[in-house]
Amino acid sequence: MNLVVVSNRVSRGKPNEPMTGGLAAALLPVVEKTGAIWVGSSGRVRDGNHKEPFAEVEALGAGALAMLDLPAAHYGGYYEGFANSALWPAMHSRADLIRASHEDYTSYREVNAFMARALLRFRKPDSVFWIQDYHFLALGAELRDLGVTQPIGFFLHTPWPARAVIAGVPNHRELIEAMLSYDLIGFQTDEDCENFLSYVQNDLEFEVRDGVINSSFGRTRAAVFPIGIDPDKFAQQATKAMTHPDVTRLRRSLNGEKLAIGVDRLDYSKGLVNRIKAFDKMWSLHPNLRRSVSLLQIATPSRGAIEAYGNLASEVAKLVTDVNGVHGEVDWTPIRYLNKGFGQGVLAGLYRTAQVGVVTPLQDGMNLVAKEYVAAQNPADPGVLVLSKFAGAANELDAALLVNPHDIDGMARTLATALAMPLTERRMRWEAMMEKLNSGTIQQWFADFIEALQDTHSAGNAALPEPPTLWPRRTADFAARYH
Ligand SMILES: O=P(O)(O)OC[C@H]1O[C@H](O[C@H]2O[C@H](CO)[C@@H](O)[C@H](O)[C@H]2O)[C@H](O)[C@@H](O)[C@@H]1O
Numbered sequence: 001m002n003l004v005v006v007s008n009r010v011s012r013g014k015p016n017e018p019m020t021g022g023l024a025a026a027l028l029p030v031v032e033k034t035g036a037i038w039v040g041s042s043g044r045v046r047d048g049n050h051k052e053p054f055a056e057v058e059a060l061g062a063g064a065l066a067m068l069d070l071p072a073a074h075y076g077g078y079y080e081g082f083a084n085s086a087l088w089p090a091m092h093s094r095a096d097l098i099r100a101s102h103e104d105y106t107s108y109r110e111v112n113a114f115m116a117r118a119l120l121r122f123r124k125p126d127s128v129f130w131i132q133d134y135h136f137l138a139l140g141a142e143l144r145d146l147g148v149t150q151p152i153g154f155f156l157h158t159p160w161p162a163r164a165v166i167a168g169v170p171n172h173r174e175l176i177e178a179m180l181s182y183d184l185i186g187f188q189t190d191e192d193c194e195n196f197l198s199y200v201q202n203d204l205e206f207e208v209r210d211g212v213i214n215s216s217f218g219r220t221r222a223a224v225f226p227i228g229i230d231p232d233k234f235a236q237q238a239t240k241a242m243t244h245p246d247v248t249r250l251r252r253s254l255n256g257e258k259l260a261i262g263v264d265r266l267d268y269s270k271g272l273v274n275r276i277k278a279f280d281k282m283w284s285l286h287p288n289l290r291r292s293v294s295l296l297q298i299a300t301p302s303r304g305a306i307e308a309y310g311n312l313a314s315e316v317a318k319l320v321t322d323v324n325g326v327h328g329e330v331d332w333t334p335i336r337y338l339n340k341g342f343g344q345g346v347l348a349g350l351y352r353t354a355q356v357g358v359v360t361p362l363q364d365g366m367n368l369v370a371k372e373y374v375a376a377q378n379p380a381d382p383g384v385l386v387l388s389k390f391a392g393a394a395n396e397l398d399a400a401l402l403v404n405p406h407d408i409d410g411m412a413r414t415l416a417t418a419l420a421m422p423l424t425e426r427r428m429r430w431e432a433m434m435e436k437l438n439s440g441t442i443q444q445w446f447a448d449f450i451e452a453l454q455d456t457h458s459a460g461n462a463a464l465p466e467p468p469t470l471w472p473r474r475t476a477d478f479a480a481r482y483h
């Protein structure tokens with residue numbers, strides 16, 4: 001098997017560089033170990049008609065990384081536009097933030113078609129294609145249009161929302177029909193998978209039986225594959241990081257005070273505003289916790305060219321200033337707020353230093369930070385995870401203190417409970433969570449998906465007498481422009 005993994009964001013595997021998001025963090029070890037070729041955006045754009053996509057290819061462990069320059073005329077409409085101003089808010093049930101022009105949709109489809117053409121260069125007879133995330137919902141259909149008959153799987157890293165929300169995305173029907181060119185579609189949680197199937201059954205009116213969709217576009221299976229981490233690697237990194245200068249300086253600066261940590265992209269889905277309000281409330285309700293616990297909030301800049309993200313950055317910065325102004329003292333700062341990223345080798349030590357990990361998104365596909373925080377703890381004296389019930393991770397990490405991120409008073413109370421939790425209960429909860437992390441590692445996620453993809457593809461071929469007729473050209477106008 002020659003595995004071709006495709007995502008918008010890639011990682012070059014530089015150990016001291018921060019990961020930009022969980023998708024890149026999760027795929028990196030998979031590519032390094034399995035020898036897959038990972039194709040994604042170089043982050044640069046290129047003018048011209050792009051008949052010959054430009055890819056820079058370099059080794060990545062046992063695998064390879066191919067970084068493509070995407071078409072200059074369409075990059076903004078694709079990434080900041082349709083992907084992150086229409087699909088992202090919809091996937092996170094923020095229909096109020098959906099902004100999409102028809103030009104953005106055209107650019108999105110153009111980039112999907114461009115990527116399909118670029119992938120032909122990496123195709124071999126035994127290739128298996130694995131497409132990642134909402135940037136490439138239509139890529140499978142584009143590949144089928146180009147005559148690709150090999151297995152094509154898709155994994156969605158974000159949530160999939162209720163039918164009424166996805167219906168707010170322009171061209172939703174055409175896009176979701178295009179997804180039915182995939183052999184297998186993977187989701188993070190049962191709820192995401194059920195929401196998707198409910199749309200397919202009720203809005204597209206295709207037959208769904210035992211997670212298999214039989215449509216005029218072929219046979220597609222939808223199933224759940226919760227993404228994991230490598231807990232052993234994180235535990236080792238955390239032990240090693242305790243002597244890193246950033247970590248020792250942090251510990252020294254605490255003077256015995258307790259620490260809570262939050263690590264998030266500066267994204268409205270992460271619930272940063274409510275989290276800071278909950279700390280404000282906690283210090284107001286429990287004045288004894290002033291000076292005895294502070295919050296280190298790492299908020300790495302993300303998608304800054306989009307208005308909603310710029311607004312959020314200003315709102316959070318102002319809120320932090322206000323809360324520090326109210327509760328701070330000449331020699332004590334309640335919230336240390338950093339707009340920069342850290343390599344995972346350092347991050348693991350920061351997690352281990354904190355008695356409480358605060359992961360309170362309003363919606364999140366999985367949230368790998370929650371899993372990393374748990375894996376980085378000292379088994380003899382583990383910290384407590386306070387976790388939103390709306391993060392995909394809450395399905396497995398149900399031994400965390402689960403909170404409703406909309407209930408600020410409730411979160412304030414839970415934070416105080418976490419800070420006072422006795423060692424025996426902390427250990428019991430931590431051991432239960434580690435058991436889950438060890439049985440759902442990133443390696444397992446990869447193996448499960450690829451096995452299911454190959455099985456589904458073989459079963460689909462066996463069931464279909466004339467496969468080529470099942471892949472109608474849904475996107476003839478886009479295809480014609482490039483082929
Ligand atoms: O590539 P960016 O636009 O900078 O955004 C970063 C990534 O954010 C999202 O990550 C998701 O994947 C994680 C791993 O499965 C999951 O834990 C998290 O809940 C998701 O939000 C996005 O889905 C990726 O495509 C981005 O690369």
Ligand SMILES: O=c1ccn([C@@H]2O[C@H](COP(=O)(O)OP(=O)(O)O)[C@@H](O)[C@H]2O)c(=O)[nH]1
Nearest residue numbers: 018019021022023025265341342367368369
């Ligand atoms: O300074 C930072 C902040 C985050 N991360 C990594 O970025 C990923 C964030 O993934 P998550 O699933 O929590 O959220 P996403 O950003 O993908 O929505 C995790 O692997 C973190 O270790 C990092 O390497 N450095």
